[in-house]
Amino acid sequence: MQATRRLLSQTGVTSQVPPRGTLDVLKSAGNACLSLLSQQNRDSFLDSLNSGIIRPEVLGQSEMGMAKILALHNDLSSPLFSKYKFEVTEFTEGVKPALCRFHEVQSLLQTKVGDEKKEGNKGDDIKDEQLEREQKALRDFLAMDISNMESGGMASIAEAVGMRLNWTEEAKEDPESLAGQLMSMLTDEYFKIVELTANASFMRDGRFRYVDGSAEINNVALLSARALEIPNSTDDAEETISPIDEDRPMKDESLDGPLKKSTQSDMPVGVQMEVLYDVKMTYEHTDVGGKEAENVGDGEELTRTSILVAVFEAWLHGDPDGNDSLRWKLAVVRPAWEFPLINQYS
Structure with missing residues (x-):
């Protein structure tokens, strides 16, 4: 539990690390190839392989294969990690229980949403117009790219299915509640996504009730480990182009070089870790008046295993x-x- 609390705690970066593209991976892999000319770097690479920090049997199955393996080695060799004494093993030790806790809390909250919706619909006849509206909202939700979701679009979907967006309020009032626990684990942006899509997720999987305590994480593999200096917003403001003032005296910018360099050397550093993992969860099928799930009767349990990628910051x-x-x-x-x-x- 100590590792879990350390890994999923109260504050974190707010998606400041920019996404990585294919060219970034190839460039990082190329740098790794050059670094392996050194015996010291080759020994470090072998240590990462032998310790299981880099798992070639997993990364080799990705679309980029060997490039992904080399890029991860180059990532872990960043001077920023050594400068601030970052230990990747501490992260890998805590990531499994942290992910298990996330799925447990999220699923219990999802079950709570389902229970509230079923209770609200009890004894009411669902009109065709309402059913069609909810089905359209679900189709819109499934068509959305989670990496490009806008709060306005998600809010309209939530409104269409009659969802009250109260997780944020509940979390602030009671940090120990399920909503409060979930908020403490996620960045602000991702918490909004999970909150706004909860009702649409129930529409898709509402016949299945999560079995408390069944979440199980078996395998975790590190995909990337990035450390980047992130300029302060005040620094960005100073660098914006201002109107030309002819009366302002000329300034030799080279004279500001050492001062500017010393200031930027203490810039904030954001770190982003990607992991591939599998999660196994058990659900109980419940009859809510809809069509029975294929090969699963009322009261029977269904175990699902999903392969996912989690991004920590x-x-x-x-x-x-x-x-x-x-x-x-x-x-x-x-x-x-x-x-x-x-x-x-599966």
Whole structure:
């Protein structure tokens, strides 16, 4: 539990680390190839393989294969990690119980949403117009790209299915509630996504009730580990182009070089870790007046295994909230698109 609390704690980066593209991975892999000319770097690479920090048997199944393996080695060799004494083993030890806790709390909250909706509909005849509206909202939800969801679009879907957006309010009033626990694990942006899509998720899987305590994480593999210096917003404002003032005296910018460099050397550092993992969860089928699930009767249990990617973020240095230790938060949990050959749902 200590590792879980350390990994999913109260504050974290707010999606400041930019997404990585294919060219970024290839560039990182190329840098790794050059670094392996050094015996010291080759020994470090072998240590990462032998310790299980880099798992080639997993990364080799991705679309980029060997490039993904080399890119991860280059990521872990970042001077920022050594400068701020980051230990990747502490992260890998805590990630499994942290993910298990996330899925447990999220599923219990999802069950709560379902119970409230069923109780509200008890004894009422659902009109055709309402059913059609909810089905359309579900189709819109399933068509949305989770990485590009806008709060306005999600809010309209939530409104269409009659969802009251009260998780944020509940979390602030009672941090120990399920909503409060979930909020403490996620970035603000991802919490909004989970909150706004909860009702649509119930429409899709509402006949299945999560069995408390059944979440199980078996395998976890590190995909990427990135540390980036992130300029302060005040620095960005100073660098914006201002109107030309002819009366202003000329200034030799080279004279500001050492001062500017010393200021930027203490820039905040954000860290982002991606992990591939499988989660097994058990659900009980319940009859809510709809069509029976195929091959699953009322009261029977169904176990699902999903292969997913979780993205964690934190401030490695210069936390705006003044925290001296790492405070990890989940930025997103998504399908493992880069592993097309793996059966991701069973």
